[in-house]
Amino acid sequence: MRGESVLEEESACFWGGVRKLYDLIIAMKKYFSRLRWLFVLLPLVCGSAIPRNSTVLPPAIPRDIAAPPLAIPRDIAVPSPAIHHYLYVAEPGIRNYLQYGGHGILVYDMDDHFKLLKRIPTGGLDDKGQPSNVKGVAVSLYTHCIYVSTIKSLQCIDLLTGKSVWEKPYEGGCDRMSVSPDGKTIYLPSFEGDDWKVLDARTGEVLHKVVTHSASHNTIYGPDGKKVYLEGLRSNYLTVVRTSDYSTSLAAPFFNHIRPFTIDARQQRCYVNCDSLLGFEVGDLITGKMIAHIDVKGFSMGPVKRHGCPSHGIALTPDEKEVWLADGFNESIHVFSIGQPGDETAGQLKVRQGQTIKLSDQPGWITFSIDGRYALPSTGDVIDARTKAIIATLRDEKGSPVQSEKMVEIGFSGGRPVLAGDQFGIGRRK
Numbered sequence: 001m002r003g004e005s006v007l008e009e010e011s012a013c014f015w016g017g018v019r020k021l022y023d024l025i026i027a028m029k030k031y032f033s034r035l036r037w038l039f040v041l042l043p044l045v046c047g048s049a050i051p052r053n054s055t056v057l058p059p060a061i062p063r064d065i066a067a068p069p070l071a072i073p074r075d076i077a078v079p080s081p082a083i084h085h086y087l088y089v090a091e092p093g094i095r096n097y098l099q100y101g102g103h104g105i106l107v108y109d110m111d112d113h114f115k116l117l118k119r120i121p122t123g124g125l126d127d128k129g130q131p132s133n134v135k136g137v138a139v140s141l142y143t144h145c146i147y148v149s150t151i152k153s154l155q156c157i158d159l160l161t162g163k164s165v166w167e168k169p170y171e172g173g174c175d176r177m178s179v180s181p182d183g184k185t186i187y188l189p190s191f192e193g194d195d196w197k198v199l200d201a202r203t204g205e206v207l208h209k210v211v212t213h214s215a216s217h218n219t220i221y222g223p224d225g226k227k228v229y230l231e232g233l234r235s236n237y238l239t240v241v242r243t244s245d246y247s248t249s250l251a252a253p254f255f256n257h258i259r260p261f262t263i264d265a266r267q268q269r270c271y272v273n274c275d276s277l278l279g280f281e282v283g284d285l286i287t288g289k290m291i292a293h294i295d296v297k298g299f300s301m302g303p304v305k306r307h308g309c310p311s312h313g314i315a316l317t318p319d320e321k322e323v324w325l326a327d328g329f330n331e332s333i334h335v336f337s338i339g340q341p342g343d344e345t346a347g348q349l350k351v352r353q354g355q356t357i358k359l360s361d362q363p364g365w366i367t368f369s370i371d372g373r374y375a376l377p378s379t380g381d382v383i384d385a386r387t388k389a390i391i392a393t394l395r396d397e398k399g400s401p402v403q404s405e406k407m408v409e410i411g412f413s414g415g416r417p418v419l420a421g422d423q424f425g426i427g428r429r430k
């Protein structure tokens with residue numbers, strides 16, 4: 001009787017172990033591909049010797065012998081949490097015109113045909129209580145906040161709650177700022193003034209001033225975090241700041257005063273719009289010299305609604321194979337294929353004018369989704385970057401078309417921001 005009782009206990013333990021192992025295999029089936037793991041795990045789960053009448057499994061591993069580690073086979077990839085992509089559009093993003101999207105931040109689901117999800121309330125009111133021009137938008141994953149600048153103030157809004165953390169006015173006003181790659185620092189230009197203020201991204205405290213007397217306007221923080229690129233409306237030069245000591249150097253001169261610009265990921269080239277130029281120029285950021293002047297062929301210049309220059313908007317595709325150029329008068333984007341650094345022939349940059357894309361209105365800005373799938377001009381047209389076809393139009397709650405020169409992509413995973421794009425169409429080729 002005692003032998004039968006012991007056998008029953010062993011059988012119960014054995015079949016209990018089998019059940020536990022079955023549940024474990026179902027939960028971890030992506031990580032186990034060989035039956036040998038079955039023989040390792042069963043005695044460990046059971047905790048006793050396998051019954052003598054079982055002939056399908058090997059003997060249990062003695063308790064004084066360490067079990068091998070449960071390594072994941074190398075040919076099985078561990079899945080990462082899914083990232084969902086959203087487009088944050090700050091309004092009013094065309095001067096202070098409310099007819100193009102009202103006031104606030106409109107959030108679109110980039111993974112669901114750019115469906116409008118919500119509107120986040122913002123500040124940035126003028127002395128009469130009316131929404132002021134939005135000048136720039138940027139994101140810090142470090143503070144999990146989105147920043148919106150207007151003519152007079154900078155707002156910090158928590159991406160998790162949608163609530164304002166702070167809004168601060170700055171002497172000389174504000175323009176299009178940029179956040180450091182680590183998310184801790186902001187370079188904020190005064191409103192077409194003399195300087196850029198270096199801010200603590202968490203508090204908005206002014207840490208330093210970089211004075212250029214160039215009518216401070218646009219800002220790009222280099223991907224390496226070591227240099228910041230500053231454009232002033234009254235300068236033919238691009239100012240380059242070394243973040244370690246705030247020392248400056250100049251790149252070019254260019255054809256005329258610089259307007260919007262962009263850079264490649266390795267910070268070797270800049271691509272710039274200039275006043276009175278339907279086209280763009282290319283600068284070598286290593287030598288500080290202008291290396292190419294490109295005019296748009298087959299199109300004429302004419303009057304533009306805003307900004308006062310023929311081309312106000314330029315972007316690199318993330319793979320850096322194309323430059324997309326805004327053409328206000330012709331309501332178009334011109335696409336150029338462009339050679340990579342080192343591909344020059346007899347010192348000449350390889351540039352070829354390609355397709356022209358007709359838009360719904362005059363563009364004043366261009367950026368791209370992080371993956372390069374979508375081109376996003378300020379007109380609210382969403383363009384398939386591969387086919388060059390317009391596939392969607394940004395619209396507000398009433399179905400009216402939305403326009404803005406201030407938009408940025410943010411990726412969320414597990415309810416938290418984990419990926420940040422850029423308001424500028426910067427290169428991302430490593």
